[in-house]
Amino acid sequence: MKIITPDYYKNFVCIAGDCKHSCCIGWEIDVDSSSFEYYKTVGGDFGYRIIDNITADENSQYFSLTDGERCPFLNNDNLCDIIIQLGKDKLCQICADHPRYRNFFSARTEVGIGLCCEAAAELIVKNKHITKLTEFENDGDNITDNNEEQNFFSFREQIFNIVQNRSKPITERVQEMLKVYGITFKKKTSAEWVEIYLGLEHLDTEWTCKLKNLMPSDDIPYTEHETAAEQLLIYFLYRHLADGLYDGSINQRIAFAVHAVYMICLLSGKSSSIDDLTETARMYSAEVEYSEENMAALLKMM
Numbered sequence: 001m002k003i004i005t006p007d008y009y010k011n012f013v014c015i016a017g018d019c020k021h022s023c024c025i026g027w028e029i030d031v032d033s034s035s036f037e038y039y040k041t042v043g044g045d046f047g048y049r050i051i052d053n054i055t056a057d058e059n060s061q062y063f064s065l066t067d068g069e070r071c072p073f074l075n076n077d078n079l080c081d082i083i084i085q086l087g088k089d090k091l092c093q094i095c096a097d098h099p100r101y102r103n104f105f106s107a108r109t110e111v112g113i114g115l116c117c118e119a120a121a122e123l124i125v126k127n128k129h130i131t132k133l134t135e136f137e138n139d140g141d142n143i144t145d146n147n148e149e150q151n152f153f154s155f156r157e158q159i160f161n162i163v164q165n166r167s168k169p170i171t172e173r174v175q176e177m178l179k180v181y182g183i184t185f186k187k188k189t190s191a192e193w194v195e196i197y198l199g200l201e202h203l204d205t206e207w208t209c210k211l212k213n214l215m216p217s218d219d220i221p222y223t224e225h226e227t228a229a230e231q232l233l234i235y236f237l238y239r240h241l242a243d244g245l246y247d248g249s250i251n252q253r254i255a256f257a258v259h260a261v262y263m264i265c266l267l268s269g270k271s272s273s274i275d276d277l278t279e280t281a282r283m284y285s286a287e288v289e290y291s292e293e294n295m296a297a298l299l300k301m302m
Contacts, residue, residue: 001107001141002138003135003137004133004136006131006132007129008123008127011123012119014117015119017078017079019118019119021118021286023098024070024071024080024095026203026204029094030060030062030092030094031054031062031063032094034093035091035093036054036092038090042086046081046086050073053072082095099116099120100113103242103243105149106143110242111136112238114285114290115284115285115289118278118282121278121281122278124235125228125231125232125274125281126228126274131160133238152242159181159241159254160234160237162180163177163233164234174233177254178258181251181254182251183254183255183258185259186301190266194212197263200287200294200297201293202287203286210267210280211267214267224270225274228278229261232261232264236256237254241254241257251302252299253299253302255302256298260284264280264281267284
């Protein structure tokens with residue numbers, strides 16, 4: 001089995017206490033069964049503290065968030081007491097994985113880092129180089145991808161080549177991709193899209209304010225930060241196209257990728273800095289990609 005990642009993946013490092021948007025705040029943190037069984041064996045004061053802060057029912061276990069929706073093991077320095085007391089390898093699975101996501105195929109697992117993490121967003125949005133998929137690990141097994149998967153990889157490579165053809169403006173590349181694959185959008189104004197997004201599930205009031213404060217515009221504001229828009233488009237395609245292989249929603253997912261970049265650029269504003277764009281991308285990912293309900297609603301609209 002091979003592990004495939006974007007080439008920037010190897011440079012990802014959690015910034016821990018320096019993170020302004022900790023993944024240990026505001027998110028329900030599930031505790032997998034293996035970690036739960038281990039935590040019950042820790043013993044001592046810290047072991048009792050762990051068990052006292054886990055809520056368990058018939059089907060699941062999760063950490064009981066404190067006031068301010070903080071993980072009970074996130075200390076005043078925004079560092080994890082489980083790592084400090086037991087080591088990084090004793091984190092529950094969801095904490096050890098985040099912000100990584102995985103797409104599984106016959107002979108490979110494709111791994112990436114989610115845009116909702118500010119350290120990941122910095123790597124993705126500010127990457128100046130053409131993104132390439134690289135082999136991160138290979139255990140030497142002789143398994144091969146099936147024909148459908150091989151066709152998908154070839155198809156996706158063609159899309160990436162169109163998107164990353166820097167001899168053309170990004171707007172031309174987007175239009176070429178949509179034309180080649182016969183994708184059209186229902187015409188909606190930016191104000192109409194704002195109303196749609198305001199009707200979705202919300203996580204952060206700052207996101208709601210950003211939507212409500214958007215000045216109406218029908219322009220496609222890609223050109224201010226062309227390379228960043230390209231990186232975002234590749235990210236959304238890499239992350240979401242694979243699911244289309246199994247549910248038949250390839251075209252919807254291409255459309256979603258284009259639309260997501262459009263909304264991020266629109267909400268950032270035409271004169272925004274690259275830092276503003278990066279933060280808007282992070283917020284978009286947290287609000288949309290990490291809500292199954294919001295993703296399903298937007299894909300249906302595509």
